[in-house]
Amino acid sequence: MNADASPKRPGGRSSHVRAAVHSAVVALVGERGADQVTLPAVAKRAGVNSSTLYRRWGTLAALLADVAKHRGDVGAPPLVGDLRTDLENQALWTLTELSRPGGIAFFRAEVAPDVDERHDGLRECLRRVSERFRPVLDAARERGDAPPSLEQVLDRIVAPLYFRVVFSIPGTDEAYVRDLVAELLGKLPLES
Amino acid sequence: MNADASPKRPGGRSSHVRAAVHSAVVALVGERGADQVTLPAVAKRAGVNSSTLYRRWGTLAALLADVAKHRGDVGAPPLVGDLRTDLENQALWTLTELSRPGGIAFFRAEVAPDVDERHDGLRECLRRVSERFRPVLDAARERGDAPPSLEQVLDRIVAPLYFRVVFSIPGTDEAYVRDLVAELLGKLPLES
DNA sequence: GTGCTAAAGCAGTGATCTCTGCTTTAGCGT
DNA sequence: ACGCTAAAGCAGAGATCACTGCTTTAGCAC
Structure with a gap:
């Protein structure tokens, strides 16, 4: 729901979990398509307990939105001026x-x-x-x-x-x- | 899966069930969005047993495709020649x-x-x-x-x-x- | 009308998902 | 280092879903 608007404790564990979850989502969505992805599946893939996903993101939609939001534009082409x-x-x-x-x-x-x-x-x-x-x-x-x-x-x-x-x-x-x-x-x- | 490519018995009951299911799908998709729609939900709304849906359409995707396919272009504007x-x-x-x-x-x-x-x-x-x-x-x-x-x-x-x-x-x-x-x-x- | 059978209903099973109370871990302020 | 507590893990309940034998209904051919 709130995703992680104000992480009051953004230390090692939380961010590690987040990273694992995010990459698990990317992997699963790429492999199976977004339809086959569920929160327990993501949790299993990320090696994280599913209750964490339910508490932090609440729904699959919110998680996907969060992932999409935070995956940076790495590799975007630079401007050449033309x-x-x-x-x-x-x-x-x-x-x-x-x-x-x-x-x-x-x-x-x-x-x-x-x-x-x-x-x-x-x-x-x-x-x-x-x-x-x-x-x-x-x-x-x-x-x-x-x-x-x-x-x-x-x-x-x-x-x-x-x-x-x-x-x-x-x-x-x-x-x-x-x-x-x-x-x-x-x-x-x-x-x- | 096959939806109803060759309805060997297209009589009153089957077509009635189909009509009820189709309109239930339209209603539910419109109300809740396609994500929240499940076969049991459609069955309940249509007053039809869910086993029928599983047997006739197999998956929600197939049902949605069938509905989309069969809803006619009623009301489409005529050609005026310009x-x-x-x-x-x-x-x-x-x-x-x-x-x-x-x-x-x-x-x-x-x-x-x-x-x-x-x-x-x-x-x-x-x-x-x-x-x-x-x-x-x-x-x-x-x-x-x-x-x-x-x-x-x-x-x-x-x-x-x-x-x-x-x-x-x-x-x-x-x-x-x-x-x-x-x-x-x-x-x-x-x-x- | 009668019989045949396709198709719908019924009912139950196993799997999965969603969510929640409680416990445990570990980040952060002191 | 110590205590506090946010956040993760654990475990289990309840609901829902996907699916399947079996029974019953009813369309269609004769």
Whole structure:
């Protein structure tokens, strides 16, 4: 429920348990899909008592949301200073994250939880993807370019990626990402 | 599993049970979300024994897929013969269907099931939305217009709608739909 | 109407999940 | 080092779920 908003004792044990639980969740979701994952299963995998999970997270949804929230953007591509390239890189990274085992499951997890939990997870998920593109647009604007709005990026790049990954539409690859960016930036394929 | 591919005895009882089960599923998914729905819960709501559900559908995923498959496109807007108007109408209809209680839950349900069941539901869902737009494009092409491809419609109209409904992004309304269509058809708002 | 049998109901089993009181461990302030 | 207590472990109860033999109902062919 509260997950761990205010860990009054964030010492070794708690954080160790948390780490074990988080990696167990990632492993299980990747292996079996989010549906087959239960709190006892996670507990067993993490070598932790299930009562701990019930007390700390309360529900599977909350745990998944917590995991999704805290897995950092490690490996995110750096900005190179060119709008097109940066958009392509971030979009590609988004696609990669979404496609990797469990990626869509975590997306689902954040969409899934019951109504009260739902909005938090959704906003967090949207925030994360937004924050991935905002610096790109800001940097471009500072350079004097006239980049598309964040809304446009979401509609024209992120939304199709999510849609096509969710529906397993073939051909959702790097070339497709480049096409999306090219179309958004003005229909100039400008291929190398 | 097989759902009811070949009902050898499609008489009154079976179809009655099916109808009761289907409406119970719709009701429960709409009320609680697809996660909280179980076969026994559906059985209770439908006034049917749960063993029937296990035998006829086997899993919740199969049942949800069956329900999604069989709920007709009643109320779908007719084609008027104008590309822009038809695209707007179908997109608006899609948005309406998606926004109504349980709509997104069913989308989620089809995204959710475990890997083996998953593809059927997804393909069905995608097929349904595709078939909604294909006639529009075909008709336009027959009239000599040069309509966008179905892929473009999915990327530029359907995907953003799904994305924004899933993430509860405000401002996803009729005006937004018109903007999407306008942008796709050539950036001529052409507002009345 | 009668018989056949597909399909629904009944009832019970084993497994799993969810949750909770109590005990034990160990982080943190002193 | 010591005490306090947050947090983890243990164990078990109750509920629910997934599933299955067996019985009963009722659709369909004759």
